[in-house]
Amino acid sequence: SGTLKTQIQEGAECDLFISAGQKQMNQLDITADPEVNTDKLDFVLEGTRINLLENRVTLCVPEGNPKDIKSFDDLADKLKEGSVLMAMGNSDVPVGQYTQKILAFYGLDEEKLAKDGVITYGTNVKEVTTQVTEASVDCGVVYCTDAFSAGLTPVDYATKEMCGQVIYPAAVLNISGNQEAAKEFLAYLQTDEAMKVFEAVGFASVA
The missing domain is CATH 3.40.190.10 (Periplasmic binding protein-like II)
Known part of the structure; x- marks a missing residue:
């Protein structure tokens, strides 16, 4: 996720970012804690960020x-x-x-x-x-x-009480040239059909 975040920051073409940790998404989100987004980066399209998946x-x-x-x-x-x-x-x-x-x-x-x-x-x-x-x-x-x-x-x-949750956030990026299609795809990733695929390889929906 850190490598992907750097590629986005350096100008790679990208419509949708799914991160394996909140930290890397926060570093691209202008609305996140400035102590995390220290470079004041603004790549997340407003209103599209969600918590997509939970790993356990x-x-x-x-x-x-x-x-x-x-x-x-x-x-x-x-x-x-x-x-x-x-x-x-x-x-x-x-x-x-x-x-x-x-x-x-x-x-x-x-x-x-x-x-x-x-x-x-x-x-x-x-x-x-x-x-x-x-x-x-x-x-x-x-x-x-x-x-x-x-x-x-x-x-x-492990329960949430033992070690917290492992959450994968997702967001459409404001640099995308295909924002509407990216929004539709992100919506699809939240459907039961897509979640069955995620669950088959060990992910869970966010509780």
Whole structure:
């Protein structure tokens, strides 16, 4: 999303922007917090911005679930015992930041867990899914869509209370030469027909 935002900012032709995070959309939206839109960029067509989709943070296990991890509650207990090895994203990637919030929700000390050797890290979500797929770890925390792409079955989904929501905003851009068509397409993306396609690959409608 950061790369796409930069391309829009630098003049790439674009009618509709769907971002994997609010931050990048806010950086293009003149009505957003000026502390986020520090360059006072104005690319979002007024009245078109919506929250289109929600991705979910999920707990995944290798095939066969060798450590019989049933849920985030169960994982928290097993991490305290030191009986499982969990993969998570680094702190500089969003999926890692969401995982840190989940650990904090359960009152777990990430630094201590890492020293105890029950956490391993990936530089991005794909590395985490690979560790789970290859069964080099007992579980991993990834997005639902990445679990789907990797053929992993989630055993639990993080709640909003655990780590907040992962919202994908969308908006027509005011630089578009096809604004009416872009508005119609954005409206279509909100239909039940389109949502079935999104849900089939792990997205959910925004609750």
